[in-house]
Amino acid sequence: MIKLTDVSKKYEKEMVLKKVSLEIKKGSIFGLLGSNGAGKTTLLKTMAGIYKQESGDLTIDKQTVFENPTLKQNVLFIPDLPFFFSQYTVKQMAEFYADMYKDWNQERFDNLQKVLDLEVNKKVARFSKGMQRQVAFWLTLCTMPEVLILDEPFDGLDAVIRQKIINLIIQDVADRNMTVIISSHNLREIEDICDHIGILHKGSLILEKDIDDLKSDVHKVQIAFKDVPTSLFESLDIVHQEKRGSVHLLIIRGNKEEIDQLIKQTNPIVYDLLPLTLEEIFVYEMGGVGYAIENILV
């Protein structure tokens, strides 16, 4: 289990993380979302033990990560720009990894070569951006990590490779109970694979929840009436309201059955209740903290 208690981090005078508290269970796939510059990468690097927090506690399986080489054997981080030694071939990189990580799995390395179909004797620098990322996954997965921390991991991967990589990650989660933390801007992608998500904004964690709970807590309602019952709107916890012609579009927080009942009592002519997509949740939650989408006219 990964546990953060009031973790704060600053760069010189600028506070980048403000008292972030978070728990990630073993075997979970956690999605970290956030506005640009929210501190996602800083948070991931702190979890990976690359940065040291100014205050607060951060433990993985009750051990501190920072400067703990034994623990770091099984905590792997892939940055948004994967790093390789210049002039090294894939094979030389693999030898380096095999030296560094005691759980290095050569058999898996050879098997993955067939899956990814990349040349081992080619210099990594000569590969394309997407292929370099594949190499990063290839090397990392062969160290048999317990915790895998990924910063914008699917950037630059085509749909087929992305699916392959996600499948490999999921196998490790199913087989070895690996914990995965993913930051991404591609909400569609995160929605499909994560079971928990957290939203970071200006260094604070504004939300952390089971993704299905999150979805069953907010609903999108499209509704039209002959006579608009004003009392209905008062009795609902409305996050957002819009009117398009005679159709009202509402984002409502609360229990699905209760909302359903309240609305049905008013005999609407048109009525649809839909779960929200993660993208919509993100937009409305961010709107709640003053990071709204405004239609900009230039």
Add this chain to the structure above:
Amino acid sequence: MFDLDLRSRQPIYEQLVEKIKELIVNDVMKTDEKLPSVRTLAQEMTINPNTIQKAYRELEMQGYIYSLKGKGSFVDSLTKNISAEEIEKIRNELQKRLTEAFFIGISKEEIYTLVEHTYLDVGGDRKND
């Protein structure tokens, strides 16, 4: 094995629950048949194992499947223990659809025939098998 719509707004675990229920209700999966393990299903469908676990837990709670420690999950005999909540839910849905049916002018007799047909299709009174 199950066809899920990843673009749908409906949560994946709910889709899974419904798909499996459908297979059980239509007798594609028989009583005491073993469900695929969480691991296999996760791997085959590229779905988070936690999501599958959740769907199985939900199905167990609703009385569609039972699980044996270390052996996996199996289809439960249906008539025994479908929860009262689930029955109530289906009853409400039926009522809602019937209201709509009457509204658009389907006659009472037609609905009776439909009920008869469906009843025969599922093999009569399965409770007394």
